[in-house]
Amino acid sequence: MTITIIGAGNIGGTLAEKWKSAGHDILIGARNPNEEETLKWAQSIGARVMPIAEAVKSGDAVLIATPGKVVSDLAASLGDALSGKLVMDATNMAGPLGTAPGFEALRKAGADAVKVFNCTGWENLADVRYGDQVADMFMAGGSDSAKATVRELVRAVGFSDAIDLGGDDKVHILEGFALVWIDLAIFQKIGRGIAFKLLRR
Numbered sequence: 001m002t003i004t005i006i007g008a009g010n011i012g013g014t015l016a017e018k019w020k021s022a023g024h025d026i027l028i029g030a031r032n033p034n035e036e037e038t039l040k041w042a043q044s045i046g047a048r049v050m051p052i053a054e055a056v057k058s059g060d061a062v063l064i065a066t067p068g069k070v071v072s073d074l075a076a077s078l079g080d081a082l083s084g085k086l087v088m089d090a091t092n093m094a095g096p097l098g099t100a101p102g103f104e105a106l107r108k109a110g111a112d113a114v115k116v117f118n119c120t121g122w123e124n125l126a127d128v129r130y131g132d133q134v135a136d137m138f139m140a141g142g143s144d145s146a147k148a149t150v151r152e153l154v155r156a157v158g159f160s161d162a163i164d165l166g167g168d169d170k171v172h173i174l175e176g177f178a179l180v181w182i183d184l185a186i187f188q189k190i191g192r193g194i195a196f197k198l199l200r201r
């Protein structure tokens, strides 16, 4: 699969490396596609860097891992290119609405948007293992077929599973879930070496 990454920082850069190692083609959609550091890093992992619109057009799936405030404008600027496109939205944002407007804008542009990779620290994308336990990922969004593909991409990163919280109306729960992780890791001072797992019987 060809996966486009918009925002190749902690989250996007780590997932790019993981998916490349799993055999996927990686396109980095960058606002500064000639930036030397980005080009050097992309070359080191075998990814290609190009303008955002071009990368979105050429990708089978798109990951958005930019600051949350960027997503609405990004959706507006990409317009038709998002129609029918699988988009993984990993963003979080402080404030009463969180990233809801951004996710809504992606859906309005016709994207099969899935909220995922937002409720854990980026370190857990680099290494999902805790001894002999493997962390779970959580996702929500209105397209079942998109979520089936996302589940495969989540497993390719090494997570045990992508637990489905439901449709578009459940996306806000995932943002709250991210706040639980942030609260425990940072404000309760447990540290960033924590991850969620669903226990069943």
Ligand SMILES: NC(=O)c1ccc[n+]([C@@H]2O[C@H](COP(=O)([O-])OP(=O)(O)OC[C@H]3O[C@@H](n4cnc5c(N)ncnc54)[C@H](OP(=O)(O)O)[C@@H]3O)[C@@H](O)[C@H]2O)c1
Binding pocket: 006, 007, 008, 009, 010, 011, 012, 030, 031, 032, 065, 066, 067, 068, 070, 090, 091, 092, 093, 117, 118, 119, 120, 121, 122, 123
């Ligand atoms: N860090 C975590 O552990 C974590 C965990 C869960 C969710 N998240 C969420 O994931 C998102 C990314 O976090 P991060 O820690 O990976 O951030 P980061 O390391 O600061 O990376 C952000 C990336 O977004 C790009 N970017 C910024 N503004 C942009 C714009 N207007 N258009 C296109 N690209 C733009 C930056 O590229 P440039 O080189 O162009 O600046 C950079 O590659 C945030 O929404 C965050 O809340 C983070």
